[in-house]
Amino acid sequence: MYGWTGNILRIDLSHRIYKKESFDEKFALKWVGGRGFALKILWDELKPGIDPLGPENKLIIAVGPIAGIPAPNTGKTVVAAKSPLTGGYGDGNLGTRVTDQMRKAGYDVIIIEGKADNPTYLYIEDDKVEFLPASEIWGKGTYETQDWLYTRYGKGAGLLTIGQGGENLNLYAMIRSLEGRAGGRPGIGAVMGSKKLKAIVVKGSKPIPQADPEGMKKLGTEDLRKVQQIDRETGWSIQGTTGVLAWCNEVAALPVRNMRKTFHPEAWKIDGERLNAARVATYGCPNCTMRCGITILDHEGHKSELDYENIGMLGSNLEIFELDQVASLNYLCDDYGIDTISAGGTLAFYADAIDHGAIEGDFRFGDAEKAKELLRLAALRDGKLGNMLANGSLRMAREIGHGSEAYAMQVKGLEISAYNCKFIPGMALAYGTSPIGAHHKESWVITFEIKQTERGSYGPEKAAKVIELQRIRGGLFEFIVACRFPWIELGWDVKNYAIYFNKITGLNWTVEDFWKVADRIYSLMKFFWVREFPNWNRQMDYPPMVWFDPTNADKEGPIAGKILELDKYDRLLDYYYEQRGWDKRGIPTLKTAQELDLIEEATEVQKFTKLE
Amino acid sequence: MKVTVKLIGPFIYKAGFSEKVIDLEPGATVSKVILTLNLDSSRPHIVTRNGRAVAPTEQLEDGDRLVIAPIYSGG
Ligand code: SF4
Numbered sequence: 193m194y195g196w197t198g199n200i201l202r203i204d205l206s207h208r209i210y211k212k213e214s215f216d217e218k219f220a221l222k223w224v225g226g227r228g229f230a231l232k233i234l235w236d237e238l239k240p241g242i243d244p245l246g247p248e249n250k251l252i253i254a255v256g257p258i259a260g261i262p263a264p265n266t267g268k269t270v271v272a273a274k275s276p277l278t279g280g281y282g283d284g285n286l287g288t289r290v291t292d293q294m295r296k297a298g299y300d301v302i303i304i305e306g307k308a309d310n311p312t313y314l315y316i317e318d319d320k321v322e323f324l325p326a327s328e329i330w331g332k333g334t335y336e337t338q339d340w341l342y343t344r345y346g347k348g349a350g351l352l353t354i355g356q357g358g359e360n361l362n363l364y365a366m367i368r369s370l371e372g373r374a375g376g377r378p379g380i381g382a383v384m385g386s387k388k389l390k391a392i393v394v395k396g397s398k399p400i401p402q403a404d405p406e407g408m409k410k411l412g413t414e415d416l417r418k419v420q421q422i423d424r425e426t427g428w429s430i431q432g433t434t435g436v437l438a439w440c441n442e443v444a445a446l447p448v449r450n451m452r453k454t455f456h457p458e459a460w461k462i463d464g465e466r467l468n469a470a471r472v473a474t475y476g477c478p479n480c481t482m483r484c485g486i487t488i489l490d491h492e493g494h495k496s497e498l499d500y501e502n503i504g505m506l507g508s509n510l511e512i513f514e515l516d517q518v519a520s521l522n523y524l525c526d527d528y529g530i531d532t533i534s535a536g537g538t539l540a541f542y543a544d545a546i547d548h549g550a551i552e553g554d555f556r557f558g559d560a561e562k563a564k565e566l567l568r569l570a571a572l573r574d575g576k577l578g579n580m581l582a583n584g585s586l587r588m589a590r591e592i593g594h595g596s597e598a599y600a601m602q603v604k605g606l607e608i609s610a611y612n613c614k615f616i617p618g619m620a621l622a623y624g625t626s627p628i629g630a631h632h633k634e635s636w637v638i639t640f641e642i643k644q645t646e647r648g649s650y651g652p653e654k655a656a657k658v659i660e661l662q663r664i665r666g667g668l669f670e671f672i673v674a675c676r677f678p679w680i681e682l683g684w685d686v687k688n689y690a691i692y693f694n695k696i697t698g699l700n701w702t703v704e705d706f707w708k709v710a711d712r713i714y715s716l717m718k719f720f721w722v723r724e725f726p727n728w729n730r731q732m733d734y735p736p737m738v739w740f741d742p743t744n745a746d747k748e749g750p751i752a753g754k755i756l757e758l759d760k761y762d763r764l765l766d767y768y769y770e771q772r773g774w775d776k777r778g779i780p781t782l783k784t785a786q787e788l789d790l791i792e793e794a795t796e797v798q799k800f801t802k803l804e
Numbered sequence: 805m806k807v808t809v810k811l812i813g814p815f816i817y818k819a820g821f822s823e824k825v826i827d828l829e830p831g832a833t834v835s836k837v838i839l840t841l842n843l844d845s846s847r848p849h850i851v852t853r854n855g856r857a858v859a860p861t862e863q864l865e866d867g868d869r870l871v872i873a874p875i876y877s878g879g
Binding site for chain 2: 426430431435464
């Protein structure tokens, strides 16, 4: 078997033991890697209903066959667990040196189980694992933690760390690496913190098994150069993802004021142009020639690496239009190790709830200094307010009541990222059906929708596009494990990834083979949710009700008076379910399970709900 | 007639400006503007006129706001 090391490293923190296990070709071909491996392992090994922050939950770190091989942009690793924020399947990916180091150490997957007695970090070097005391770094931010580890293990080591957010079980704590890389939005950092695991250091020295290493090296290096050339010609990385802010502002899709508004006259102050002009450094992931981490100095003088989601959710959505202050909020989130999207969404919800009299408080939109203080409270779970904020907008809304759940901007408990879908039905569907809760990474249909369809339409072509993009973005790139940007931003043909895959594995797959794996993974992710929530219904795939509320329609601008319509959204969901082979509740049918080779999994899920 | 052109992302550096009012012959189309600005129309892009997507052949009117953006995927 080429392309996979064939090894899983299983680490038990409770008993301070570890062992190397192997997986066979059948498992590799069925689930490929990354998200596929993580999902299948969590499905097989977790008992339904377990406490996500208890020792029974497992933290999975997984890479795929192309991860770490020099080729366009293969420096990503998937981190996954049962999510403490949503209660369902949770994962994310991040750029990190762990990617190639764990492959070189001889593993495709690391499973971390149990719970350490005291703060611990793991040092993994090839076949050896050390359980080391983390008392000196427990309580520290991710930057200081990384520096401490770099001093001991060198800059080339792969590091994954959590900050105070993960330690204190903030439900949207993430795992961090490198200058500004973070992954695992649905609280995967809190799962790591619940295990008293502060950091993981990985070093490896073995070759990654490949069918044609010389051919792949030549092709991958050439293609990295070609991608760099296209990036230079198009100028994409001058603003990277941050260019999208000015565009969203023009087409009334920007999150402003807890997504109450869709554009703002001051948005230009925090846009990609201003950000690029303020740039002091550029960072990125390993194996990438289109580095998109624009770094500026924040209000306090720290280097802060920003992308579109950061400026959208911590800037416009909080009506904070001072770029250095937005950078400060972003730096704090990165240092505490909490998700900028959920942090921005939760703070915006809090300000909105105060505005609507649902809760008393002195936080107002636009107040950057107070926002900094609230991030500290949330990261440390300091006091009653800190605890509420640390739980995310949905739980907070349920606690304070007064109808505020309607404007907690989340799906399945995960805060909506920076696209305001007040009048963008297909993108609302993408959020509604994202398998980890609202996230743009699964499917990004907004430009297709605005350019090629009637914006306010709800036809089957929109459902088809959401699925097509989910197969590529949430499927392919999450299981071979690579960054999607060369494809989506520079038009780098998705077929190239089949070529890499075949060179590495010696197989002869086409992209259609990838789509089948992607569909299998999407259906199993749904089974995972259904097993946790046996009364599953289609309402779980609805966006927040405020998007259907006519009184919330824009009063001016390009979408004045327009709003989503629930009966039509339901029809769109039907199209989506039909095309996926799922029933009216949004659950895969038995026939679909059969076609996707998920019979064993269907039998398991039938213990909880009847399949059609 | 006068039309405000707003460029997004990399197009700013190609054309050398971010936003400006340009003078056009009455009846000028979207493609005419892209040609005038010397932007590479073979690259995927999206043009909106007063917030709504438009075809290259669409004629502009005095006072329009035209936004020309490459296709983006976000963060
Ligand atoms: S394009 Fe950005 S996110 Fe993607 S690999 Fe490069 S630096 Fe990382």
